[in-house]
Amino acid sequence: MTTDYSHLLVPSETIGSYTIDQFIEAATQFHGYAAPGLVLGGFMVDAAIKALPDDILFDALSETSWCLPDAVQMLSPCSVGNGWLKILNLGLYSVCLYDKFTGHGVRLWVDLDKIDLDSEIRTWLLKNKPKQEQDSPLLRRQILEAGASICSMRDVQVKPEQRIKRSKGTVVPCPICGEPYPAQFGAICRSCQGESPYLDNLGTDIMPEPSLVATPVEKAVGGQALHDMTRIEPGVSKGPEFKYGQILTGGDVCRLQRMGRSRI
Amino acid sequence: MTTDYSHLLVPSETIGSYTIDQFIEAATQFHGYAAPGLVLGGFMVDAAIKALPDDILFDALSETSWCLPDAVQMLSPCSVGNGWLKILNLGLYSVCLYDKFTGHGVRLWVDLDKIDLDSEIRTWLLKNKPKQEQDSPLLRRQILEAGASICSMRDVQVKPEQRIKRSKGTVVPCPICGEPYPAQFGAICRSCQGESPYLDNLGTDIMPEPSLVATPVEKAVGGQALHDMTRIEPGVSKGPEFKYGQILTGGDVCRLQRMGRSRI
Numbered sequence: 366m367t368t369d370y371s372h373l374l375v376p377s378e379t380i381g382s383y384t385i386d387q388f389i390e391a392a393t394q395f396h397g398y399a400a401p402g403l404v405l406g407g408f409m410v411d412a413a414i415k416a417l418p419d420d421i422l423f424d425a426l427s428e429t430s431w432c433l434p435d436a437v438q439m440l441s442p443c444s445v446g447n448g449w450l451k452i453l454n455l456g457l458y459s460v461c462l463y464d465k466f467t468g469h470g471v472r473l474w475v476d477l478d479k480i481d482l483d484s485e486i487r488t489w490l491l492k493n494k495p496k497q498e499q500d501s502p503l504l505r506r507q508i509l510e511a512g513a514s515i516c517s518m519r520d521v522q523v524k525p526e527q528r529i530k531r532s533k534g535t536v537v538p539c540p541i542c543g544e545p546y547p548a549q550f551g552a553i554c555r556s557c558q559g560e561s562p563y564l565d566n567l568g569t570d571i572m573p574e575p576s577l578v579a580t581p582v583e584k585a586v587g588g589q590a591l592h593d594m595t596r597i598e599p600g601v602s603k604g605p606e607f608k609y610g611q612i613l614t615g616g617d618v619c620r621l622q623r624m625g626r627s628r629i
Numbered sequence: 630m631t632t633d634y635s636h637l638l639v640p641s642e643t644i645g646s647y648t649i650d651q652f653i654e655a656a657t658q659f660h661g662y663a664a665p666g667l668v669l670g671g672f673m674v675d676a677a678i679k680a681l682p683d684d685i686l687f688d689a690l691s692e693t694s695w696c697l698p699d700a701v702q703m704l705s706p707c708s709v710g711n712g713w714l715k716i717l718n719l720g721l722y723s724v725c726l727y728d729k730f731t732g733h734g735v736r737l738w739v740d741l742d743k744i745d746l747d748s749e750i751r752t753w754l755l756k757n758k759p760k761q762e763q764d765s766p767l768l769r770r771q772i773l774e775a776g777a778s779i780c781s782m783r784d785v786q787v788k789p790e791q792r793i794k795r796s797k798g799t800v801v802p803c804p805i806c807g808e809p810y811p812a813q814f815g816a817i818c819r820s821c822q823g824e825s826p827y828l829d830n831l832g833t834d835i836m837p838e839p840s841l842v843a844t845p846v847e848k849a850v851g852g853q854a855l856h857d858m859t860r861i862e863p864g865v866s867k868g869p870e871f872k873y874g875q876i877l878t879g880g881d882v883c884r885l886q887r888m889g890r891s892r893i
Contacts, residue, residue, distance in 0.1 A: 397706045397713070406710075426826060431797070435710025438702065442661045445709050445716065446670075446699025449661070452709065453826055455819040456797065456811040461826070472827065477802055477809060490809050492800050521827040533695070533720065536756050538741055545741060545754050547720040555719040562690055562717055562725070563736065563785040 370471070370518040373412040377512045380407040381414070381440040385509060388439075396435050401489060401501075405508050405515075406436030406460070409473045412513040413462040414441060422465045425450045426523065428457040428474075436460075448531055458490070461521055468523040476517040486515060632784055634735070637676040640776040644671040645678070645704040649773060652703075660699045665753060665765075669772050669779075670700030670724070673737045676777040677726040678705060686729045689714045690787065692721040692738075700724075712795055722754070725785055732787040740781040750779060 380388040388407055392399040410425075410433075417423055425443040427434045430452050434445065437460060443449035449465075463470025480487045485504045488494050533547040539554035546554035644652040652671055656663040674689075674697075681687055689707040691698045694716050698709065701724060707713035713729075727734025744751045749768040752758050797811040803818035810818035 395702070396708055396711050400711070403710065428820070428826075430709060430712070430795075432710045435708050438659070438708070438710070444660055444699050444702070445694060446667065446696045446702070447660050447664070448694070453824070455824060456814055457808050457818060457820060459808065474808055477807060490800065491802075492797070522829060524826055524828055527826040531694075533756070536754065538755075543741060544721050544723065544738055550720055554721060556692070556721060560717070560719060562692075562788055562791040564788055565786060 368416075368520055370412075370416055373415050374513045374516055374518060376510060376514055377408060377411070379411075380404075381411050383407075391439060392435075395439055396432070399505075400432050401504050401508055402432030402458070403435055404505070405458075405475070406433040407440060408508075408511075408513040409433070409460055409475075409516055410436045410440045410462075412516070412518065413460060413471055413473050416471045416518060417462055417464075423449075423462045423470065424465045424528070426461040426463070426527065427452045428455040428459040428461070430454045431458075433458060433460055451527070453527075461523065463521070463523045465528075468525065468528050470521055470523060471518050472521045473513070473516050473518045475515060479515045479517070486511065632680075634676075634680055634782040637679050638777045638780055638782060640774060640778055641672060641675070643675075644668075645675050647671075655703060656699075659703055660696070663769075664696050665768050665772055666696030666722070667699055668769070669722075669739070670697040671704060672772075672777040673697070673724055673739075673780055674700045674704045674726075676780070676782065677724060677735050677737050680735045680782060681726055681728075687713075687726045687734065688729045688792070690725040690727070690791065691716045692719040692723040692725070694718045695722075697722060697724055715791070717791075725787065727785070727787045729792075732789065732792050734785055734787060735782050736785040737777070737780050737782045739779060743779045743781070750775065 378385060383391060389399040389404070392403050392407070396403050423441070423443070425437045425441060427437055427450065434450060434452050437450050438444045441450075441462070443462075445452065457474065459472060459474035461470055461472040475490065477487070477490070480490070484507060485500055486507050489499055489504050533549075535548040536545050537548045538544065539546050539557055541553050541557040544554060544556075546556075551558060642649060647655060653663040653668070656667050656671070660667050687705075687707070689701045689705060691701055691714065698714060698716050701714050702708045705714075705726070707726075709716065721738065723736060723738035725734055725736040739754065741751070741754075744754070748771060749764055750771050753763055753768050797813075799812040800809050801812045802808065803810050803821055805817050805821040808818060808820075810820075815822060
């Protein structure tokens with residue numbers, strides 16, 4: 366079944382409950398400036414909301430991290446922080462709103478076939494000119510005139526794996542930094558595992574510096590593992606294979622070597 | 630150098646320019662409901678903003694995708710859509726605001742050492758009770774009373790690799806679905822590469838079904854590749870190794886077999 370959404374893909378003088386001027390002001394407030402992508406995104410999200418039945422709870426999926434997620438957040442109850450908006454960075458200027466329970470919804474995307482070859486919108490979308498050579502006032506005018514008419518919309522069914530409700534599971538204090546984290550992330554928190562985005566990671570600040578001597582792995586039999594050691598099988602598993610305090614046996618030497626460790 | 634931020638980590642009757650009641654109303658509007666994490670996040674982001682010099686442009690980093698990103702988006706110019714807010718899902722209830730140009734900033738985190746053992750906040754954070762057994766009104770009251778006093782704050786330097794400005798690079802229409810996408814993502818867009826979140830991917834809808842017979846790879850010499858074939862070296866590269874239309878040579882057989890393809 367294909368639904369005809371062409372009546373929603375027309376120029377409009379409103380975006381959601383905003384007039385165009387009000388939307389531009391709200392966009393400046395929320396996004397820092399009324400970026401062309403955000404204005405276009407506003408028309409798109411507005412049309413998508415109108416395509417859905419009134420009485421459903423919907424989630425949103427943005428196929429780009431640029432601008433469009435903010436249009437969703439400005440015009441719908443979906444946000445990244447409440448988890449009703451997901452961003453899948455496919456780099457496509459497309460948004461999908463769908464029924465939270467059934468996964469059925471609509472996808473709206475920018476349709477190059479509907480954009481004139483000499484349009485400033487095309488130049489902007491395909492980056493045919495460096496930004497400073499683009500005509501920003503013309504681009505703004507063309508986007509406001511076009512609205513969602515440069516888009517196409519179709520029914521979609523969101524894959525079940527995309528709709529799984531996120532869950533933190535059990536939360537425990539990290540044995541190194543003390544901060545609460547989801548236990549499913551490992552024996553210590555991800556930050557202390559080395560994913561800290563800071564140069565001066567707290568984990569290394571508060572740990573007393575132990576005096577350690579690296580031991581060739583074949584001489585480590587009978588010794589204790591001083592820290593967790595992770596084994597990565599790409600696409601299959603990634604988790605601690607050896608745990609802190611574990612006594613190493615002869616058979617472990619081969620496993621450690623296969624994990625690429627010659628000294629521990 | 631360690632800065633003393635204790636004067637900012639005190640209970641407060643405002644969150645940014647909002648009174649508490651106004652913030653709760655704005656949170657309901659933006660997030661769907663004034664979640665405990667969003668209210669606590671509001672106090673945290675407010676304190677972080679006050680810790681920064683007035684005259685800098687700052688970016689934000691949320692170490693969780695739960696609630697906290699929305700506090701950043703409600704109280705600062707940083708949003709996911711403008712790229713000034715990044716989410717690094719370490720599962721830690723922590724936020725960092727930092728100078729866009731130097732990477733120097735502050736990190737604020739919930740500090741279990743500052744939370745009473747019998748506090749409802751601790752029960753909620755560590756999920757010591759199922760949600761339906763938690764005392765939500767008490768939790769709300771305790772969070773409003775505590776403000777940022779249950780947090781700690783310290784100076785941080787954000788790693789340079791975290792501060793790289795995202796760039797789409799060249800944008801081209803996908804040869805399969807026709808939608809514009811960043812060329813750096815591959816010869817066809819990610820959605821057509823199989824990452825589409827929809828059961829009925831457009832790529833497969835519009836391609837005529839070819840009648841194909843799989844050929845053992847060693848018999849394919851002299852034939853043409855009917856589609857791109859990707860080679861993945863974990864952590865090193867992932868891209869099309871064979872292109873659509875390419876004539877296969879004897880030497881290619883070995884490369885294809887190493888890529889795990891015995892039939893094409």
